[in-house]
Amino acid sequence: MKILIVEDEKKLQDTLKHFLEQEKFVVECASDYESALEKIYAYDYECILLDIMLPGGSGLDILKELKKMRKKERVLILSAKDSIEDKVLGLEMGADDYLAKPFHLSELNARIKSVIRRHQTDGNKDVRIENLSLDPEKRTVFINENELILNRKEFDLLYYFVTNPERLMYKTALAESVWGDNIDQSDSLDFIYSQVKNLRKKLKDAGAGVTIKAVYGLGYKLSVCDPEQITE
Structure with missing residues (x-):
């Protein structure tokens, strides 16, 4: 946030x-x-x-x-x-x-x-999409009843995605949302690619009903999906 x-x-x-x-x-x-x-x-x-x-x-x-x-x-x-x-x-x-x-x-x-x-969240503490539940205050994520363990950057990215479902998130905007004023202090776009790839895999392995889709040359968006059809 x-x-x-x-x-x-x-x-x-x-x-x-x-x-x-x-x-x-x-x-x-x-x-x-x-x-x-x-x-x-x-x-x-x-x-x-x-x-x-x-x-x-x-x-x-x-x-x-x-x-x-x-x-x-x-x-x-x-x-x-x-x-x-x-x-x-x-x-x-x-x-x-x-x-x-x-x-x-x-x-x-x-x-x-x-x-x-x-x-x-319209007054509700948790953000819910399909079988994913995210608590922004406790910084926890659950798929069904199982906790999904994320590092800090992965959580920040996922929170940004779930509060903007089905919306194209440009790579620069994602990097800015995670680093803020410190964006120039890291190879942020390469790191975004790595973090999104890891986050997508964790969602797939946990059987999440959402995935992060790449939009070639632009960025990513969170979409509802059939977990069995998620591919890298």
Whole structure:
């Protein structure tokens, strides 16, 4: 799950990034209005942590841009402003929740998971497709009643696929979803190929009712299938 932190206070930004990475999120950061818009235009996120007061513009204007773009990111406003008017305005403009500074990191974590869960799974904790069940909070996957053991990258990829079934996922988007701002620090596209191949084999061996199909030259998509007909 990938999160964008839009926060100009460097110390707080670093604290949030470190904490959320420890919680197994892929985290990207923006420190001002323009860089936040660039990232939002270019990439998709499960959740955006949005400060209202930003260099170069307002977080409320970013909410307006998200609405214009018809993007589905969940937005959690983080602001020192704690007036009823600010809360109401932010929520009316499309934010999903509002957390006033200062706050406890444990509460922030719970709020993030809550807004993501409501969006991705219509309020249900588990994501279910055919005989596959994925719990994004516990980071567990079951095929029927049997647990499927995945490494961290395999789980992140599978979660990205199951929340976008039958949708073509371009290789660069998959790499970005797993590495975030660190995408240039590895041979990510080759590694994506390796991880998808391993993940496909694990799904097949476990008798999953879904598989990951390659779309030549472009990327991959998760499709429902007859497990007996899955081929490499």
